[in-house]
Amino acid sequence: MNQGKRPSSIFASSKNKIYMDLKDVIREHALQFLPAKSLLRFTGVCRDWKFMISTPFFAHNQSYSFRTTSGFFSQISHGEPSFVSLDPMAYGVPDPSLKFLPEPVDIRSSSNGLLCCQGRTEYKAYYICNPTTKHWQKLPKPDNDHGTDPAVVLIFEPSLLNFAAEYQLICAFPSELDGHEFEIYSSSKGSWRTSGEIFFGNRAIRTNSGVYANGSVYWLTQYDRILAFDLKMERSQLMYGHGSLGVKDGKLCTTSLHGFKLSVHLLSNAYTNTMQMHSHTRAWKTHEITLDPSVFTDSYYDRDAVLFTGNDIVLFRGRDLLYVYDMKTKETKQFGHASSNNRRLISYVNSLVDI
Template sequence: MDRGKRPGKFLGERHNKIYMDLKDIIREHALPFLPAKSLFRFQGVCRDWKYQISTPFFAHKQSLGFRAISGLFCQTLGDPPLFVSTDLKSCGVPDPSLKFLPVPFDIKSSSNGLLCCQGCTEDKAFYICNPVTQQWTKLPKPNADHGPDPAVVLVFEPSLLNFVADYKLICAFPSADFDDATEFEIYSSKEGSWKISGEICFACRMPMPRSGVHVNGVVYWRAKHGGILAFDLTKDRSRFLQSYFGGSGGLGMMDGKLCTAHASGCSIKVHVLANVHSNTMQMNSNSRMWEEKERILLDNQVFGGDALDPLAVVFANSDVLLIQNGKKFYAYDFKSKETKLLHGVSEHDAKCVAYVNSFVCI
């Protein structure tokens, strides 16, 4: 009778096979959520970790698991880029100047570990690259003339079932047939070709280069004279959204919605797009296109007691705001409510794009 109640030797051995060692748990379930620079360092822990991190399957898991913004690529026109890291110990790239690309270039857009660069040579070709793995590919020539400084947005959303990076490059460019109109051309890596959309936006508001973001199948650009230009990739339709915030506001995504962050002095207000159809609602409706999501008062002492230059929000999402003050950059963490100075400086007129430290393979 008592024999069946006692845990025997067989039961103990069975439990030893069920439970993993801590080192195995970390290797299998923690490493894929770390940035690429940290993983390069962890390859020296042991042979198992080095093998694990170097496999294509792990690179795929890491591109799915790590999505945090790791810093900014900043570039003055015609000069090599600089990388401003949010954490020097964990986030970085082997060569911030991207010398592995075959021609001089300007960085145009970024998405989940991939960069879009445009060559400064005569053909103005587009290149998609990963600064971590130094892999790159040259895109075919577009069908339309996009102008000297095109407003392009790179869209890459890692997929669990897709080991090859499928991405799109969306370009909004001045129409050659209609004055003050904007047309759109899309490159699909799956199709390997460009396609000009039949949509034409006559809103007379040209999009600003390097201002675009992608949110839930819609690409948004800040317009040069105020407002936001939107292009729906699924419906192949565009529209112009009114925005009553200053021109220095940065676009981003917060809680799955388009957001815009505008700085005034040491105060930052973040608004989210709540209802794009608010102008069609009945009179006296409480529905508004934009809703205030956050109001942040930054500590002036962080800027040395006197912010001589106007603050500009260069990136915003649910976790962090990246802020430029002259040649310096700062990060505001929504969880800790703290603002820290980032290591790295840039020129006043440098153009910046946010970057995710990913192992994604092209």
């Protein structure tokens, strides 16, 4: 009669086992998907979590699993950098001014948790660093003169099969033969080399416009043309395009703003110029996004309004404010003051990647 009401030691033991299993699941399979700032806070939960989060293997898994844009480094030319977080509770770095580096620097590029910075003394050396861990490497001097505002693009693609954080740095620099050449640094080889490819044509590359997508590096040039450099074939070509360069779904995209409408053009075929005549194959597929007008307090937009497209977010400016549009949630939020047209915003992923 009382059997159904009697406390069961078996049930209590089973319940405790379920709790322990859930804790293990969180530790082993969920933590690696969190940003670095949150993980560093979680080292205070218990000794086991602190030990695991501190291991190189966990840092490797986290750098592969977490790819969310966490915020932007902001810097005026020759000024001190700062970090603007998309979520201050979740994302952040301990030293946004990068004073852990041996000299003042200008941020040039970023890729999946790593920053490429350039020093201001001597031969203006390149530094690759992770601002979360404060680890950095100084690169050897390039063989060529990259100019005062180098068109460099950092490429770091985390891989589960490659424990070492290998990266490349590609620079398109002015050639003496009236065009551009390409110099490539490989961290696995620890040296620079100059590609045999030369792009002929006197087209100036726009500052801070370079992106990497699907095996190629792209820069925006004057007159709304795109200079593309295929890293595998080491061949360059000039493409038509309009708007700010970015990456969506692993492919190159251009994004422009017209009133309250974002136009995202996704590159579907980079070689339409080699197709047969009258081919209906189109180079770009266009997606139109209508923004919510009630979010905006200023409605002035210029041709360079879009500042960043990547990881399903678009950053753009109004007259006085910055805005972020989330392609997944379809929400638009204010992101602070636009301040200066000379201010660079470099995206950053809050990663534990070690170099």
